Amino acid sequence: MASEEGVPVDLYIYDLTHGLAPILSPAIIGQQIDGVWHTSIVVFEREFFYGGGGVITCAPGGTVLGAPHRVERLGHTFVPFQVFVDYIQGLATTTYTPSAYRLLEHNCNHFSEEVAQFACGGHVPKHIVRQPDVLPPAIRLAVQALLDGLVPSSAQAVYAEGVRQSRQESPEFRTLNTQIEEVRAQGAQLEKQRSTLAEKLARKERRREKKRHKRAMEAGAGDPASSEMSEPVEVEAAPREEASHAGPSAALDLPDDHDMPREPPIIFTDIDGAQEFEKFSKALECVELTAEEKQSVDELQQYLVQGEGSWVLGDEFLTFIGRILHSGDIESEVRVCALRCLAAAALKDDVALVLHQDRRRHCLLAYCQRLDLRPLPEQRAAATMLCNLFAHTSSSEWLLYISEWEAEGMTLSNIRVTIKVSVHCSLSEDEELRDVGTALMYNIATKEVKTVVFDEACVELGMALLQLLQSAPAEEHLYRACSALARLAAHCRDLPALLAVVGPPPDAYRGTSARVDEQIDLIMKRVK
Incomplete structure (x- = not known):
């Protein structure tokens, strides 16, 4: 249980031979050993271990091995529970997958050592970690078979967040x-x-x-x-206290459905649709287009230049955009121009009708999923497009949909991609990209999405914002980061504990400006 000293971290040590090793080892391997050891970490009243079935968690002592041979107290952890769970999930899906198990160099004891160091700086005894080296091949096979048997059967296993959880299921x-x-x-x-x-x-x-x-x-x-067509909403530029590298920011009023003061979204309106289309059209001169694609270009001109509604964009428009974004034969400059056109289109109030057509292809967000691997100009243009989609409620809700879809062998969702882009851009060394990234962070936090997925993402967003604070950001970026932290802390119960443990303390930035101090006050109310 938790206390002022933190949460206890114990090392459970099991003898797979149940006391027979000292008796039989001289005859089998020519030397005496005290036991054939298997270890696990017990913390937060759960036991975590690694075997041929991956990372397993169960009630302490809940495996077929029964009670441990002995228990060693490694220390206490002050890591928040949700952060620890996220860490275990990361291990279970990366370095400690079932296929990665190796009895000699990557086994249960190596897992216990890594988790112990993360949780409290503790260590597994060295003779246990090095033990497989002295075992003959026949004994190694027997040990591995026994460890594989620790994995619960499918009727007794629940797979949750990348970690198998063993439980005795009652009716x-x-x-x-x-x-x-x-x-x-x-x-x-x-x-x-x-x-x-x-x-x-x-x-x-x-x-x-x-x-x-x-x-x-x-x-x-x-x-x-x-005619009876709806007109796009005019969005006038409203410069903020500091000029944005990506252009002046503007605000639109959205319905207020939360008890905290709701700030309007930050968007970038210095993008002229007609000019961006002209650049795109010129860049396309080096691309061989089909008749259908030429028609899509004409439709984009009607939408951006002539001011027609999104109804002019045909069913093949997103197929054309998908080719521009994903084809390896297309020059980067063409993609940048296309994304800048989409960033201008994002400011129009009927753009959501276009977005809904992308529910089958997912060409826009599948491209953004790998944004960190794209050239910097493409990153800036794509991030600006996502940020401007917060200009209107319908398009911003599309960015935060939680329904899953597949792309390039990955299971993704709109909200996951949006969060990944915002984190990457906020922590970028490029000043312009960081400016758009902090605006994205701010916009996501003010949307206050009430879903389990968003609850889980709050910790990820909070960690990124704390990392941003450590870089001593400019006042504008500091204000956005603190505003986002204040709202996320109000939404997620685990985040205030994370703020208190990880740091830096938001109080350290008090005095930067009156509006920053106001957000710090809101944060500290949650932390204390």
Whole structure:
């Protein structure tokens, strides 16, 4: 249990021979050994160990080995529980996967050593870590078979967040678990239906707008804006206290549904759609386009330059954009120009109709998933596009959808990609990219998404923001970081403890400006 001294960290040491090693080892291997050791770490009232089935967690002493041979207190940890769980999950999905298990050089004792150092700076006795070296091949095979047997059967294992959890399932637990799975399945089905419905509605609206536009032109209206089409919302630049490298920031009022003062999103409005399209059109001169792709270029011109609604963008428009973003034959300059056009389009209030068409291809966010590997100009343009999508409620909600999709063998979601981009950009050494990244962080925090996925992401966002604070950011970036931390701390119960343990303390930046001090006060109320 937790105390002022922290949470106890124990090393459970098991003898796989149950006391027979001292008796039989002289005859088998020609020397006496005290035991064939298997270890695990017990912390937060759970036992964690590694074997052929990967990282396993169970109640202390809950394996088939029974009670440990002995228990050693390694120390106490002050690492927050959620941070520790995230760390274990990282090990389970990277260096300590089932396929990575090696009895000699990568086994349960190596895992215990690594976890002990992270939790409290403790160590597994060296003779235990080095023990497999003295075992003959036959004994090694027997030991590995026994360790593999520690993995619970499929009827007794629950896989959660990358870590198998062993539990004795009561009838009540099985009933509850079945109900939970049914609810999850229903939720996934509803999300799928919602996606399909949104796409159908978008197509229907586009067809309706085309008919209205055609009737208006045939009637001699001349100006398509005189029909029943909705006009884009005008967004006027409103410079902040410090000029942004990516351009002046502007704010739009959004509905306030939270008890904390809600600031409008930070967006970048110095992007002229007509100018960006002209650059894109010129860059495309070196690209061989199909007839359909040329039509998509004409449609983009109508949308950005002539001010038509998103209804002018045909069904193949995103296929064309997907080719530009993902084809290895396309020059980087062309992608930058395309992304700048999309960043301008993101400011239009009907852009969500286009985004919903990307639910099947996911060409935009699949590209952004690997943004850290893209050339710097592409990173800046793509991050600006995502930031500007916060200009309107419908497009910002699209960025934070939690439904999962597959791309390049990975299971992703819109919210995961958005968070990854914001973290990467906020911690970039490039000043312009950091400016857009901190704006993204700020916008995500002010959206206050009420989902389990966002609860888990709060810690990741909080850690990135603390790392940003350590770099002594400029006042504008400091204000955005503190504002985001204040809102995330109010949303996630684990984050205040993380702020108190990891640091740097937000109080260290008091006096930078009045608005920064105001956000620090909100943070410290949660931390204390």
